[in-house]
Amino acid sequence: MATLKTRRGGHSPMPPQLEKARVGIAGFDEITNGGVPKGRPTIICGGPGCGKTMFAVEFLVRGAMQFGEPGVLMTFEETAAEMTKNVASLGFDLKDLSARKKLMMDYVRIEPSEIQETGSYDLEGLFIRLQYAVDSIGAKRVVLDTLEAVFSGFSNQGLLRAEIRRLFRWLKDRGLTTVVTAERGEGALTRYGLEEYVSDCVIFLDHRVEQQVSTRRMRVIKYRGSSHGVDEYPFLIDDQGFSVLPSTSIGLDHPVSSQRISSGVKELDDMLEGKGYFRGSSVMVSGTAGSGKSSLAAHFANQTCIDGKRCLHVAFEESPAQTLRNMRSIGIDLAPHVKKGLLRMEAWRPTQSGLEMHLLRIHKLVEQFNPRAVIVDPITNLVTGDTHEVHAMLMRLLDFLKTKQISAFFTALTEGGAAMERTEVQVSSLIDTWMLVRDVELNGERNRCLYVLKSRGMANSNQVREFVMTRSGIRLLPVYVGSGTVLTGSARLSQQAREKAAETARLQEAKEKSKILETKRKILEAKVAALRAEFADEEDRFAQSVKRDEQKERSLARDVAEMASLRGSKAPSKGQGA
Amino acid sequence: MKKKAVKSGIEFIELKLYVAGQTPKSLAALANLKKICHEHLEGRYTLHVIDLVKTPQLAQGDQILAIPTLVRNLPVPIRKIIGDLSDLERVLVGLNLVHTETGSSK
Numbered sequence: 201m202a203t204l205k206t207r208r209g210g211h212s213p214m215p216p217q218l219e220k221a222r223v224g225i226a227g228f229d230e231i232t233n234g235g236v237p238k239g240r241p242t243i244i245c246g247g248p249g250c251g252k253t254m255f256a257v258e259f260l261v262r263g264a265m266q267f268g269e270p271g272v273l274m275t276f277e278e279t280a281a282e283m284t285k286n287v288a289s290l291g292f293d294l295k296d297l298s299a300r301k302k303l304m305m306d307y308v309r310i311e312p313s314e315i316q317e318t319g320s321y322d323l324e325g326l327f328i329r330l331q332y333a334v335d336s337i338g339a340k341r342v343v344l345d346t347l348e349a350v351f352s353g354f355s356n357q358g359l360l361r362a363e364i365r366r367l368f369r370w371l372k373d374r375g376l377t378t379v380v381t382a383e384r385g386e387g388a389l390t391r392y393g394l395e396e397y398v399s400d401c402v403i404f405l406d407h408r409v410e411q412q413v414s415t416r417r418m419r420v421i422k423y424r425g426s427s428h429g430v431d432e433y434p435f436l437i438d439d440q441g442f443s444v445l446p447s448t449s450i451g452l453d454h455p456v457s458s459q460r461i462s463s464g465v466k467e468l469d470d471m472l473e474g475k476g477y478f479r480g481s482s483v484m485v486s487g488t489a490g491s492g493k494s495s496l497a498a499h500f501a502n503q504t505c506i507d508g509k510r511c512l513h514v515a516f517e518e519s520p521a522q523t524l525r526n527m528r529s530i531g532i533d534l535a536p537h538v539k540k541g542l543l544r545m546e547a548w549r550p551t552q553s554g555l556e557m558h559l560l561r562i563h564k565l566v567e568q569f570n571p572r573a574v575i576v577d578p579i580t581n582l583v584t585g586d587t588h589e590v591h592a593m594l595m596r597l598l599d600f601l602k603t604k605q606i607s608a609f610f611t612a613l614t615e616g617g618a619a620m621e622r623t624e625v626q627v628s629s630l631i632d633t634w635m636l637v638r639d640v641e642l643n644g645e646r647n648r649c650l651y652v653l654k655s656r657g658m659a660n661s662n663q664v665r666e667f668v669m670t671r672s673g674i675r676l677l678p679v680y681v682g683s684g685t686v687l688t689g690s691a692r693l694s695q696q697a698r699e700k701a702a703e704t705a706r707l708q709e710a711k712e713k714s715k716i717l718e719t720k721r722k723i724l725e726a727k728v729a730a731l732r733a734e735f736a737d738e739e740d741r742f743a744q745s746v747k748r749d750e751q752k753e754r755s756l757a758r759d760v761a762e763m764a765s766l767r768g769s770k771a772p773s774k775g776q777g778a
Numbered sequence: 779m780k781k782k783a784v785k786s787g788i789e790f791i792e793l794k795l796y797v798a799g800q801t802p803k804s805l806a807a808l809a810n811l812k813k814i815c816h817e818h819l820e821g822r823y824t825l826h827v828i829d830l831v832k833t834p835q836l837a838q839g840d841q842i843l844a845i846p847t848l849v850r851n852l853p854v855p856i857r858k859i860i861g862d863l864s865d866l867e868r869v870l871v872g873l874n875l876v877h878t879e880t881g882s883s884k
Contacts, residue, residue, distance in 0.1 A: 306838060308841065308843060309841045310841075310843065314855075314856060314857060314858045315844075315858050315860060316857065316858070316859045316860070316868055316869075316871065317859075317860055317861050317868070318859050318860070318861040318862075318863050318864065318865040318868040318869050318872065319803075319806075319807075319810075319861030319863055319864035319865055320803060320861055320862055320864075321803065321844045321845060321860045321861045322845060323843055323844055323845070324830075324844075324845035325796065325798070325830065325842040325843045325844055325845050325847065326843050328798060328830045328831070328834045328837050328842075328845075329834065329837045329842075332834035332835055332837070350843070354844065354860075
């Protein structure tokens, strides 16, 4: 037992905490921090048909099967056989439990016309029967459904009340955890005021119809000695019994992951730092009708399954078969994933039940299937009236998913125009990564563009990319920016063509220019060659003429010498001559 | 059935008195019952006294809730009279025995 230090330095034992008996109903034990008070009586009250008996029986059945506590069911309105039949739809086999001595049923029939009161009496018979039932199987749990029946059978109110008080004292003394069902009264909690005697724990079940949709809600009105959730919690009853949805306002301290997962579209990953979304984050894509949101969702589902992880796809608009068919047209085949059990597709109409039912159903699916990613397509269908409620519900859903580190992918339909960046349900503040698909109308054509409006925790691209759905999936093309405007679609194509033509023309021109230059050079070279040749010619002639002159001089000199020899023997000096 | 009773004048009454131990109420009921039987049903009744403290499992069969309870199994329909049987008129009405002036009973 825990001890706490007192100021005097000694230790004193902590005051004994209220012991609780677990009921085993999903969500209920969370709301009550452990279940109903152990060894004490609890009242379940509510209008007709709100599920009191079901709750009480589930309390017994789970007590016997899950917690090893056999129980006694004292029923005043239905026979054992009827009761068995009623709860068979919840998946409980009372007959089997009885045979195994885990459950004892005692049908107490009170027929006022049979009874004649003559003199004083007490209800000891009830005590004896209860004692006998408890002893025969060693029961720890008791259900009285519904004790108010005694009021119709016996007229002595004073006696009845005294006996009831005695009964609860009796139950408490034996430490039997008891659940008593009671009919809701006008103005009072119960019709016969049973809450006077059972004041330890009072639970109220409500079955409301709002806007033609019925919701079941539960509230812990009183729980003596324990803290408990004080809100109204929606619940549903299905073939697995009760499920209560605790509004786990967990606070904002869920664990986060730095892991990244691909969106399924490579170019989109590029816009998100090249890695994709954070694992466990919430992603939303909003856009006008037919803009490709469901297709993006399908890409994400596909990628998740390819990675070998489970994905839950909740659709509020299209049936799974329709989604499969439509996605095949863009090259995404989800059927093999469904077959392998990696992809679970659930679809239902949002008008089928109240908001909390949707949340609860998704809760249950997530608990059962344990996916890595959840897709809800679209969330805007849920707006059936009160946007505030839808907002609250989505917040709870996101909280729940984040705690489990499950990635959430929502699609939202927006009306075009100025309200593009504001979704109907105003959930953008809850979303970590928000992408918008917008239509751009130009020259009689509508083309889609996608851009990342925000992405917490990463440097997302601010580019607007053209969003095209091809036969092999979604592609994001870089949008053409020509002369300062954004061009998409055929305008882009024509601009591309134009620019290509201009480029070709330029190239041609350049080629031509170089050709001309080449020609010029050739001409120049030819000229130079000709000049050179001329010069060489002249050189030659000059050399020749010099040679000739030399020759002339030599021959002249010879001639003179010869003449001299002929004239005399002396060579005349140059000064004497004849 | 009623016709039969009128005609024959003799009808057999099967009574069971459920008590719980030796409480004052139980003892009083037993005493009162014995008196009534002696005075009005001489010779045509059977009476079983069942102490539920000793045999609690029998309470379920006759759907006993209050103690003491007197159950008239025969003739049908089953009538149950609860209390210590101190109110004679009521007991007789409950058992479908009407006390006529002549002292005979139907």
